[in-house]
Amino acid sequence: MCGLAGVARRTPSGVSDRMLLRMAAAIRHRGPDGYGLYAGRRVGLAHTRLSIIDLTRGAQPLTNEDGRVVVVYNGEIYNYVELRAELVARGHTFTTTSDTEVLVHGWEEWGEGMLGRLNGQFAFAIYDRRSEIVVLARDRFGIHPLFYAVRNGTLYFGSEVKALLASGELETEADPAGLHEVFTMWGARAPQTPFRGIQSLEPGCVAVWRDGLLTTRRYYHFRFPEAGDDPPDALDQLDALMRSSVQLRMRADVPVGGYLSGGLDSSITCALAASGTPHDLRTFSVTFDDPALDESGFQRVVAARVGSRHVVRHINRRDIAQAFPQVIAHTETPVVRTAPAPLFLLSQLTRENGIKVVLTGEGSDEVFLGYDLFKETAVRLFCLRNRESPSRARLFDRLYPYLSHGGGEFWQNFFLNAGSPVDPLFSHLPRFSLTGRIGDFYSADFRAALRGVDPLAALRASLPEEFERWSPLNRAAYLELVTLLGSYLLCSQGERMAMAHGVEIRVPFLDHRLFEFAAALPTRSKLCGLREKVLLRRWARRVIPRDVADRPKQPYRAPDAPAFFGADQPDYVEEVLSPESLGDVGVFDSRAVAGLLRRCRSGAATGFRENQALVGILSTQLWHRRFFGTPAQPADLPLERADVLLHDPAAAAAEPLFSGMRV
Secondary structure, eight states: OOEEEEEEOSSOOOOOHHHHHHHHHHTGGGOBTEEEEEEOSSEEEEEEEOOOSSTTTOOSSEEOTTSOEEEEEEEEETTHHHHHHHHHHTTOOOSOOOSHHHHHHHHHHHGGGGGGGOOEEEEEEEEETTTTEEEEEEOSSOOSOOEEEEETTEEEEESSHHHHHHTSSOOOOBOHHHHHHHHHHSSOOTTOOSBTTOEEOOTTEEEEEETTEEEEEEOOOOOOOOOSSOOTTHHHHHHHHHHHHHHHTTOOSSOOEEEOOSSHHHHHHHHHHHTTOSSOOEEEEEEESSTTTOOHHHHHHHHHHHTOEEEEEEEOHHHHHHHHHHHHHHHOSOOSOSTHHHHHHHHHHHHHTTOOEEEOOTTHHHHTTOSHHHHHHHHHHHHHTTTTOHHHHTHHHHHOTTOTTOSHHHHHHHTTTSOOTTSTTGGGHHHHHHHGGGGGGBOHHHHHHTTTOOHHHHHHHHSOGGGGGSOHHHHHHHHHIIIIIIIIIIIIIIIHHHHTTTOEEEOGGGOHHHHHHHHTSOGGGTEETTEESHHHHHHHTTTSOHHHHSSOOOOOOOOOGGGGSSTTOOHHHHHHTSHHHHHHHOSBOHHHHHHHHHHHHHTOOOSHHHHHHHHHHHHHHHHHHHHHSSOOOOOOOOGGGOSEEEEOOSSOTTSOOEEEEEO
16 A cells, blocks of 8 residues: 555646655655655656565556556555466566556556456556556545546646645635535545545546546446345355455565454454464454443454454543544544544554554445444334334334434434435435534535535435335445445545554455445345344354354444543644634534533533534534645655656657666
């Protein structure tokens, strides 16, 4: 995992080394092991490296044999060994053993058709000097970020918005539509971002820049060809897929560790990793003071079973509050939960212990219908068939026993009135409605800026034609993939928190082969009554302790509003939530926020609505200060220490590159 950035100009006016070094410096945390650049007459590329495969020769930018195809790349192509053998058989010559080089030769051989052959997580930019095009691509699920902006025909792109802003050629401001999406769906859905004029390449998409114009197309689609029955060998198929997915993700020239929450998904990945590594598996966990949030007992059980060297970081409310400004600097977006903060501290712990690659359990809940949201959808449909039945409504008490304000009448008013089953967004309307209550705190000017903006209408309009033919639970799964997973879990809570400390996450449950297998299963094989991940649990008994395989799911949560108040309240809270600061930013009404703050200070703000509102408001103020206040200036990177330094020759672009430096 690394960081990339670049510029492509419509006219051959040149891209300076200095600009590229600034862009690289802004994302140096993503690649602390080295950096390089290519500076040409129209296109410039920058790269910061986290060295994982071919530690000595895999530096970037990297080219093909004659230098006419140049790549900068963030991620891993897990089937690179097999693709390399196929390309060698077709006559291509490799100079490294890195997975990166598969991209340049694969592009030569297959063009855009290469994307369908890749099993991996990636964001990359290819400059094809033969046809003078720049190609941007992102993996199927959006594990790695890739942002871009076009100004007067010039394309700016990078792994993070910081890189684009560091070019010195872009000015931007907050985008009300993007912020409103965050406060509706927990994250802005690609291509939308909270920055006006800066977009995120959608997962599963490729964009081609040519002569100042950028065109985008989708190369991968989520589909749910649900079967009537399980295949007779379903458990064996799942076994082969899970073992293959983890085995591929163990490919590295450095030790691979694991995040171990103690739940089903991380326990599976760590157990399979432990059986497939020549090293002692290193596992890492966070624990909390609150027993309702703590899973340390299950973490110890699994760590002992797999024989890992286990390290724990205990996290309290003060830790979350102290880390939160740094968290927002790395998410580059407001958030509505503090959950990214413990993962920020977890990645710090991981890197301090010498591990820079870890397996995680993300994606399993989307693939195997593990979230409470899927059960909630089934229960709502069941209750709506007989709205007057009090016993049916009490099923929500079983589903959400930890909610303090539950009860039949509450459920009747909230869940059963949240929307009609004919609405394509039916499954997600309760979440969108609850999160959308942050809008109660908007300022009048911000409300005015949102006239005509309807993120839910935009989401409905984006749904694929076959969506209406899928079952209600598969519709819910699709919506979870295109909203929460890509826009929040993988971005704010996953990849960004890991890369803040130069740690690469690998996500076995998001192997596209595993997703396609699960999407073809009957939904009852994944969710049966209120029992989630049915088939996965049956198989998991082969590899993890039965009491872990069968334990009820515990949602990952962290202390929200209470983390920022009390004896250890950090100074920045009062500063950024003052009426003056709120007025300067202009998103929230200071009088409405004052009432919320009184309830938070007194400990009366205990519901989801107020907790999400407080975190959303606070993170917005921190985000605005970080990106629209006095800009942070990263330390300069010296040109003479670059691992790769490539320039165009004075002659035509079709000639080989001149290498000023190459290690």
